[in-house]
Amino acid sequence: MVTGSASRTRAILGVRILILSVGVFLMIVPFAYMFATSLKPNALVLEIPPKLIPHHPTTANYTDAWTSNKFGRYFLNSLGVAIATTFFSVWLSSMMAYAFARFSFPGRRILFGLLLIGLMVPTMMLIIPQFILAKNLGMLDSLTGLVFFYTGGTLALNTFLLRSFFQDIPRELEEAMVVDGAGPWKRYLKLVLPLSRPALATVGIFSFLASWDEFVWALTVINDPNKRTLPIAISLFQGEHSTSWGLVFAASTIAVVPVLLAFVIFQRQFVSGLTTGALKA
Secondary structure, three states, X not given: OHHHHHHHHHHHHHHHHHHHHHHHHHHHHHHHXXXXXXXXXXXXXXXXXXXXXXXXXXXXXXXXXXXXXXXXXXXXXXXXXXXXXXXXXXXXXHHHHHHHHHOOOOOHHHHHHHHHHHHHOOHHHHHHHHHHHHHHOOOOOOHHHHHHHHHHHHHHHHHHHHHHHHHOOOHHHHHHHHHOOOOHHHHHHHHHHHHOHXXXXXXXXXXXXXXXXOOHHHHHHOOOHHHOOHHHHHHHHHHHOOOOHHHHHHHHHHHHHHHHHHHHHOHHHHHHHHHHHHHHO
């Protein structure tokens, strides 16, 4: 019995490792191919069979991509928008989540229900009303307008995630601070936020990714070439260099770097936040 149980356990473990290995392979190969192609001369980009290790790698594609079509400016535009969106989204959603988790006020359940309904509405259905609102607010063709609407678009999910995390922080800790005379703001700043760093890192990475990769809304409202973001720049870059796939893949690789850096920097908190959420679920 013991031997059979051990064999079954090893078999299950082997199947899990196999499935995970296949998943890792499917996730890594496209990025590896993109990076390898970005190092190839244009004449070898579409070679058959494709090679992940180029015989004569070159960084010329990166130099050309960065210096062509104001690519560096678009990169900085996206970086500024993504950082600002992440800051405001995490800040506002954490305050909203704290209010929903700790305070009782009229209409709390209704407001939270409306917030959840916002998660069910497809983004494409909101483009026309958002465009009308942006026009009335004077936020068309503006990076500030992008930050405003990107922040609004991420608040519902971030608030939902943070509220669940805040609810599990022991109330006794806050009650002890109340005895010492701490008000809501002090409890929020000195207790709740420091204890919620994994959850804050998780929603921060989600917010950064959402604003960094967003294409449709930016394409809809941005007309000034100097205010284009990176996804628009890459799409136009591909159109202007339809046969220069080495440049396109080099630009795409550059666009991935900030995302990887954000994950590496906050990896421990991000994984901790996801693990905590899974355990609570």
